[in-house]
Amino acid sequence: MEILELDHLSRHFEIQPGFIDRVIRRHPMSYIKAVESLNVSIGNNEILGIAGESGCGKSTTCTMVSGLLEPTSGDIRYKGKSIIGLKGEELRQYRRSVQMIFQDPYESLNPRFRAADIVAEGPRALDLWDADEIDHRVIEILNAVGLPAHKYTERFPHELSGGERQRVGIASALVMEPEMIIADEPLSMLDVSIRAGILDLIKELQEERQFSSIYVSHDLSILGNVADRVLIMYLGQAMEIGPAKDVILNPRHPYTRALVGAVPIPDPRSRRAIPNIRGDISKPIDPPPGCRFAPRCPHADSSCQANFVELSTEDPNAHQAACHKLDIIADG
């Protein structure tokens, strides 16, 4: 059973041209197509990794799934029910079952709240349990994320280190007993030295508490470690999806190949082929209709510029690449 399905999910942001451009020069409205026609599904207790460069639409996807941003078109279905336009009790239920871990632990904790209050805020807002039960669960979850409650409950965020803050953030998401966790680059703002600890914590909690998860990162080696499946995105489009090991060890899409080729190898003597791509990452403002990667792709031709391949969700475990030229690439 698929717990979450994204069905042709798109989000465009309008860029208002300046007043003079709009009125006198009659420039049309521009759009940033942050996410375009994304089809993915996530199974029960599965961790889906999403990888891609900055600006590829990873975070936009996360905010849409967590209900903080309305999609421009397409649908998000949670347990078969669309979450677009949910209101009242249904929205509360959804908020409870889908929780988000934010990227920046320095910005995402209210500076005026103590750690225990940050963690207790969700259950209090949704009125999940009575006050004693909330206190009890807060202490339990703080202990579970490695912050001994007797030491940490009374602290303000500025009295915590980056890693401790992120643990508070994780605790505040997990205390709601969600069925799904959206982790938007939870490690990117942390020191390398404490990343492993947080990563192990997330994996451990996932095994223990059994929730599905979307895990966003631009670090393929982390995704190879935590994710069951990996989705590769580029400028708002899905490029490749498949079981994590498969995608990373045996990439099919030219972009994924370049991305995997860019992962550092900790051996100064090892040399490898320079990825066969050209140019810079282009802007997602008013992009042409075809594959976003076409301008940089060595194999692109007119069909790539005319339309792009959408992934299907029919077989969730299939390894698919959104490319017209797969047979040519496989040969070459």
Place this chain on the structure above:
Amino acid sequence: MSANRLSRQLKNLRSGLAEHYRIITSNRLSAFGFWIIILFVVVAIFAPWIAPHEPWEMVYDRDGNFASLRPPSWQFPVGTTHLGYDLFSQLVLATRTTLLIGATSGLISIIIGANIGLVAGYYGGKIDEVLMRLTDILYGMPFLPFIIILISLFGRKLEFVILAIILIIWRTSARVIRAQTIAIKQRQFIAMAKARGCSDFRIIYRHILPNVLPLLLLYAAFNIAWSIITEASASFLGFGDGETISWGGMLYELWLSGKTRVAWWWFATPSICIVLLVTSLVFVSRAYEEVANPRLRKR
């Protein structure tokens, strides 16, 4: 367990108060202002016991002579008026009126201003537009003509003076709080509160409000100071409540008596009180301004 929580809340309250005390006394001027305000508050509370006479009671000196226009002396510490009223008693009793007007209109106006600013800033769009245009209209309204119309419609009553002051004064706090709310609303912890399921009401009052609190206290002090000044000016022009004595009203009576050049003690004392109280409030607000705007802090 619930006793435990109560004690925690008490502890939070105590540490909060200690924090405010620390903010105020961190700076010599604001500490001075703080104690002056406390002094005025004490005088206002115990005014009827401190004042030796009624405000409009004719007084006589020890020899039994009618005490008219006496300069300060041991018997009349700040002198008397031409009708033989004891100015010290008037001053003490007026403190009560002034503080009452200042505190009520200052606090009510900050409550109105803060709510309008928070709601306008948080929701944005049409609501923001409507509320801010309303504020703009009030900005165009000059205070004195406004109060003259209000008083001539309803009569010289303390309530209407307070109402007029409130209606005019909330506008600045609304604008400033709105700007700050817009800035805070963009921060990620608000998105996190929303993702955790907090309602708009809860986000505004539990998540944004504590973060605009220093600014709010700054403007509360400002509003109180401005209310006191506007009340004094209105009373001085004869638009105060004739039944209750206030510092502005004392100056109005002096003006009516025509003894401005003779009785220096008569105009000096209420003026000094007004200036002292308003400056004290500004000094205290200054301490909060440093918290709200850390760049002002001394390096």
